[in-house]
Amino acid sequence: MTKDVRIALDAMGGDFGPKVVVPAASIALTRRPDVSYVFFGDEKLIRPLIEADANLKRKSRVVHTDVAVKMTDKPSQALRAGRRSSSMWLSLDAVKKGEADVAVSAGNTGALMAMAKICLRTMPQIDRPAIAAMWPTLRGESIVLDVGATIGADAQHLIDLAVMGSAMARIVFDIERPTVGLLNVGVEEIKGLEEVKAAGRALREANFPNLDYRGFVEGDDLGKGTVDVIVTEGFTGNIALKTAEGTARQIAQYIRDAMRNSFFAQIGYFFARGAFEALRDKLDPSKVNGGVFLGLDGVVIKSHGGANAEGYAGAIEVGYDMVRHELLGKTRDMIAQANESRAQVAPVVAAES
16 A cells, blocks of 8 residues: 655744645645645644544644744744744755654745755755746646855856756656756857857767756747757746746736626626636746655655645645655666766856856
8 A cells, every 4th residue: 555645834924924824735635645744834723623623634744833933933033933843944954854754835935945955955966956836838838947045156056957857847747758958048059148158069969768868948949848858047047937926926916807808708708707817827937836856865845935725736736746656766876867967967067157
């Protein structure tokens, strides 16, 4: 019999805390019966919600803490106030101790990353972790990383991102050799920052066995789905993500305004409302909930802070899938294989960075 995937939930994270986290856990449990939960947070708020759901009660336990990281806390403040005592830290520590297979939080992204790096540490050969996001495209979905974990990147870090993103793509898309592109200001080899050009040459020359490097891609390729994995550093990736989210909301507002212009338009909107809402959700990367922290020695999922119960349930299910399909093991294997080619990559990186 397959063991449950044990999920540690930071119940106090996000804009709504237990009011969303507990119902989300119930939704995910109905779709993934082989999960069990550990909720970390204020027991007097969490316990009544769990007690009202017999199925969830049977698969859950609560660890009480009075300390919660605020959405407005700086990472340094969160570490001072919540290290070893907050619901966020304790959920990560459960993964470190082997008491949980994955931690899920909708809390402060900077604080979660800072705590995860200290608590779980990074994998061997990985200096800095990344946040990978699922991105809606004309072809389906792509993986984009980094969307905000670290700012700036040298050539070696971009190569690491390509390797880690490909490991995730093999799980999510069930393909042996995902296609990879480096986000750049043009597809020509002479364009872009020196670090990006050096990483591109190194990836092409190394010819890693488990990723298919396709060269540079541009901003419009994010929506086209030109490749399975798009690699960029965190500053650019986060701006791209927030721009896409804002554009989706802008288009949705344009549609609503247009539908209010006349009586007949309102009637048309009434009958087509479901289609318009589906379009809005398809356009918005934030609706594909559950950013994966890659490069850590443990599985951590970041839910959007404003996610509703259905959205947060999606983040829980992303964590479930990463565990069931052995993200950590596959990432370690790909890093090891990449290291076999590192002797080829290193001279290129050293010469061009």
